Amino acid sequence: MEIHIGEGQNLEKALRQFRRKVQRAGILADMRRKRRYEKPSEAKRRKA
Numbered sequence: 001m002e003i004h005i006g007e008g009q010n011l012e013k014a015l016r017q018f019r020r021k022v023q024r025a026g027i028l029a030d031m032r033r034k035r036r037y038e039k040p041s042e043a044k045r046r047k048a
Contacts, residue, residue, distance in 0.1 A: 001025065 003018045005011070022028055038046075 001027070 001018060001021050003014050003021070005014045
């Protein structure tokens with residue numbers, strides 16, 4: 001993910017944009033899910 005900060009743009013606003021992009025892409029959810037090993041049977045149960 002990349003956010004281009006323009007001249008005079010607020011850093012807080014850019015950080016909010018970055019967090020929003022990461023959330024929409026599903027990166028954080030994927031990281032949380034892969035934090036620990038998930039047995040194949042648990043993965044099938046979760047998908048169902």
